[in-house]
Amino acid sequence: MRRQVPLVLCFLFGITMTIQYYVPSRFSEDLKSEVLNWGLIIGPFALVLAIATLVRLHYTRIQRRSENWPYSIVVFVGLIVMAVVGTVQGFTSQGISGGPFEWIFNNIQVPMDATMFALLAFFIASAAYRAFRARTLEATLLLVAALLVMFGNAPIGDLIWQKISPVRPNLPSEVRQWILDNPNLSSRRAIIMGISLGAISQSLRIILGIERSYLGGGE
Template structure:
């Protein structure tokens, strides 16, 4: 009941979904549409787990008075404010949108923009041509960087007597050729892995998604 039924459900839904993909018959198309609907209905409930886990984590932080526990109240405050304005009327609420535009968006955008500083610092400290492989990586990165920057073509066209727009052309060649080959190799390898893992899941060989316990 606790493990066998989920394994059977996984097998049934997996097999049905796989078979209907191959068959253009109206009955199988209908079945496929129905399974997709089930997925769409069940899926949103999964988001509950995320919220429960986050709230639980911060409740524990407050209870145990871990370092900076006071800030957990801010998490609850932010959450309650958004829900209070958004839930009754829906996401087209003016205050809800204002909070998103002027608080959430700037903070998230700025948080990720910090990476520009860290990537520059890391490039200076750690990007070393120690080996042939590292040198290739470094050279490719520099060519793509300069090829991406409009100033690369401008400087080349001004200073070099040979060819036009060579930096952006070289960048494009790298992306179109060696990059494409290596990425395709990765795609093929990963896809074979996805397929074998999917088969293992459907046939109940891979069961880690059931978690621990009986």
């Protein structure tokens, strides 16, 4: 029974929402927004459970003095400060827009997010170094294509080319665009087609109750 009810619900909602995609009527649109609202209602309940796991995890880390445990105190400070400031400010006429709540967000979280994002530049450099080592034919092709694209992307690429040859002054940009529009785009489309077929296949398996691993596997 614990397994059958979710399977029946999955089948009914799966079929209903598939049909809904092809029916543009008002009733159909209302049904869709209603079902999406149910999903939104589940969210806050799940969030309470999620925060409880976070609190328990970091409490345990502090209690056991695990490696780098002082960072868990930072988690609690952040959690409590934002919750208190947001709640208190939420009761004012101003709401949570502006004031200390937004100030903390803009001046602490946003810069830290930006810092993490900035690390990506260095990670791209280290990943590119590994990928572009010309040890095999494929890696060599990748290296050549990457160099051509980089040369075409940088404004200095066309400038250098113009000094070398007056014929077709924008050749590096044209080559770059050709690589992006032809080999690159066609292979991306092939991947997207595969993903679409896989997604339909998986949806059908779930709707028909053949794929049950998401319920925990087994019978």
